[in-house]
Amino acid sequence: MEEETVSGETVSEETVSEAAGIPGEGDGLALEVDWETGRVRGPLAPGLYLVATPIGNLEDITLRALRVLREADRIACEDTRQTGKLLNHFGINTPTVSYHRHNEAGRARELVAELLDGGKIAVVTDAGTPGIADPGAEIVEAAIAAGVAVVPVPGANAAVAALIASGLGMDAGFAFHGFLPAKAGARRSLLEGLLGRMRAASSAGEGAMTQVFYETPHRILEALGDVEAVFGGGQRVAVARELTKLHEEFLRGTVAELRAELAGRGSVRGEMVLMLAGEVDAVAEGSGSVAAAVRRLVTEGVEEKEALKRVARERGMGKSEAYREWQRGKRK
Numbered sequence: 001m002e003e004e005t006v007s008g009e010t011v012s013e014e015t016v017s018e019a020a021g022i023p024g025e026g027d028g029l030a031l032e033v034d035w036e037t038g039r040v041r042g043p044l045a046p047g048l049y050l051v052a053t054p055i056g057n058l059e060d061i062t063l064r065a066l067r068v069l070r071e072a073d074r075i076a077c078e079d080t081r082q083t084g085k086l087l088n089h090f091g092i093n094t095p096t097v098s099y100h101r102h103n104e105a106g107r108a109r110e111l112v113a114e115l116l117d118g119g120k121i122a123v124v125t126d127a128g129t130p131g132i133a134d135p136g137a138e139i140v141e142a143a144i145a146a147g148v149a150v151v152p153v154p155g156a157n158a159a160v161a162a163l164i165a166s167g168l169g170m171d172a173g174f175a176f177h178g179f180l181p182a183k184a185g186a187r188r189s190l191l192e193g194l195l196g197r198m199r200a201a202s203s204a205g206e207g208a209m210t211q212v213f214y215e216t217p218h219r220i221l222e223a224l225g226d227v228e229a230v231f232g233g234g235q236r237v238a239v240a241r242e243l244t245k246l247h248e249e250f251l252r253g254t255v256a257e258l259r260a261e262l263a264g265r266g267s268v269r270g271e272m273v274l275m276l277a278g279e280v281d282a283v284a285e286g287s288g289s290v291a292a293a294v295r296r297l298v299t300e301g302v303e304e305k306e307a308l309k310r311v312a313r314e315r316g317m318g319k320s321e322a323y324r325e326w327q328r329g330k331r332k
Contacts, residue, residue, distance in 0.1 A: 043071065044067070044068060044071035044072065044120050045120070045149070046115070046118045046119060046120050046149070047115070047120065047121075047148060047149035047150065047151050048111075048115055048121050048123065048139065048140070048143045048148055048149065048150045048151065049068045049072060049120070049121065049122045049123065049151045049153055050123050050129070050130045050131065050136060050140070050150070050151070050152050050153060051065050051068055051069060051122045051123065051124050051130070051153040051155070052065065052128060052129040052130070052153060052154055052155025052156050052157065053065065053083075053086060053124050053125070053126075053127060053128065053155065053156065054086070054127065054155075054156050054244065055127040055128045055156045055157075055158050055161070055243055055244050056127070056242065056243060056244040056245035056248075057244035057245060058086070058089060060155065060156045060244060061086075061090070061155070062153070062154070062155050064153055065153050065155055066090060066092070068122050068153055069087065069090075069092050069094060069122055069124075070092050070094060071094075071120065072094050072120045072121060072122040073094075073095075073114070073119045073120045073121065074094065074095050074096065074097055074111075074114070074119070074121055074122070075087070075094050075095070075096045075097070075121075075122045075123075075124060076096075076097055076098075076099035076107065076111060076121060076122070076123045076124070076139070077096050077097070077098060077099060077124055077125075078098075078099065078100050078124070078125040078126045078134060078135055079098070079100070079126050080096045080097070080098050082126045082127075083096060083124055083126070084096065094122075097111075099111070099123065099135060099139070100135055101135055104135055104138045104139070105138065107139075108138050108139040108142045109142065111139060112139070112142045112143055112146050112148065115143060115146070115148045116146055116148065122153075123135075123136055123139060127156070127158075128156055128157055128158055129154075129155065129156070129157045132157060132159065132176075133178040133179060133214055156244065158214070158240075158243050158271070158273055159176050159212050159214070159273060161240070161243050161244065161273075162212070162238070162240035162243060162250075162273035162275060163210065163212055163273075163275060165240070165250060166210070166238040166240065166250070166252070166275045167238060167252055168210045168236065168238055168275055168276075168277045168278075169210065169277070169278070170209075170210055171207055171278075172201075172206070172207030172208060172209050172210075172278050173209045173210075174209050174210040174211070174212055175209045175210075175211055175212065176212045176213075177190075177211065177212065177213050178213070178214060179213065179214045179215065179216075180213050180214075180215055180219070180223050180274070182219065184222065184226065187222075187223065187226050188226050188229070188230065189310075189313070191226055191227060191230040191231070192230055192310055192313040193313045194211060195230055195231055195280060195313070196312075196313045198211075198278065198280045199280055202279075202280060207278055208278035208279065208280060209278050210275055210276065210277060210278050211275065211276040211278070212273065212274075212275050213273070213274045213275070213276075214271070214272070214273060214274075215271075215272045215273070215274045216271065216272070217267075217268045217269050217270055217271070217272065218268075220239070220262060220268055220272055220274070221259065221262055221263055221268070223274060224237075224239075224255055224258060224259040224262070224274075225259060227255045227274075227276065228255045228256055228259060231255065231276070231280060232255075233254060233255060233256030234254050234255075234256070235254060235255045235276060235277070235280070236253070236254060236255075236276075236277035236279065237252075237253070237254070237255045237258055237274065237275060237276050237277065238250060238251065238252045238274075238275045239251040239258055239262075239272055239273070239274055239275075240272065240273040240275075241268075241269075241270045241271075241272050242269075242270035242271075243271075243273070245270070247270070290308075290311055290322055290325035290326050291325065291326055293307075293311045294307045294308055294311050294326055297310060297311070308322055308323065308326055309322075311326075
């Protein structure tokens with residue numbers, strides 16, 4: 001029996017199979033138990049199953065996920081090779097088929113046709129929950145339109161795992177944005193617009209939500225630099241790295257502190273979750289008037305028109321209002 005070390009503990013396939021009630025070779029179906037009544041629910045019903053898989057620690061697989069993956073007719077995978085490692089570890093031999101960003105439309109039609117014939121299809125991504133910054137949404141829409149049952153099988157999710165341990169608080173809720181734009185201009189514009197909305201919420205007496213992003217290790221320093229430029233160096237943030245894995249790490253503090261910490265490392269590895277606290281200053285640090293803010297951006301090489309748009313977004317102002325402030329400031 002193979003064994004694998006996960007987060008410092010050794011877990012055998014036999015132990016997991018016994019705990020999950022998964023039969024060995026030659027046994028019948030693995031049946032699900034209703035813990036309230038003590039009754040077995042029977043074999044898996046036809047439908048589309050969205051199955052969350054571990055994001056690093058194999059112990060995070062659920063008993064229900066194992067049963068669904070074992071009993072499904074097919075498993076649609078973001079990467080069949082990556083999912084194959086998970087299936088092999090748990091001794092699951094269900095056929096797999098690729099389902100990713102580049103073949104979603106065609107594959108969704110094919111799989112929905114199987115579902116309409118009474119098929120049982122499981123959808124998984126490389127790690128985490130399907131449809132959350134990963135493929136899955138298109139086949140869900142197609143299945144719903146076709147009248148097919150869509151069943152979520154909850155489990156690991158990087159955004160939620162990072163958020164609950166971030167220490168940033170969620171009194172006003174949180175907003176998940178997926179990955180930040182890869183291009184600097186688009187990333188800065190998104191952050192500026194976000195700051196404007198957060199300030200507007202604060203000015204209206206509403207608490208601003210904690211903001212959650214995914215980020216890659218090769219872009220995290222650029223992303224933190226843009227957050228610092230837009231929100232100011234004192235903005236509270238948290239970065240979660242290598243979640244659920246052996247080297248899991250949380251960095252908490254101001255954006256300036258975290259950027260300095262990561263910049264001082266020889267290399268930064270692991271997928272990350274970047275979170276911004278909901279509290280923001282009413283006015284950006286050192287920004288002063290609209291005119292002063294625009295002049296500062298112009299001296300940095302930004303065209304006047306673009307600088308005015310950027311300042312308006314940052315302050316949650318309409319373009320006309322910002323323009324009037326700009327004109328008044330120019331006359332002083």
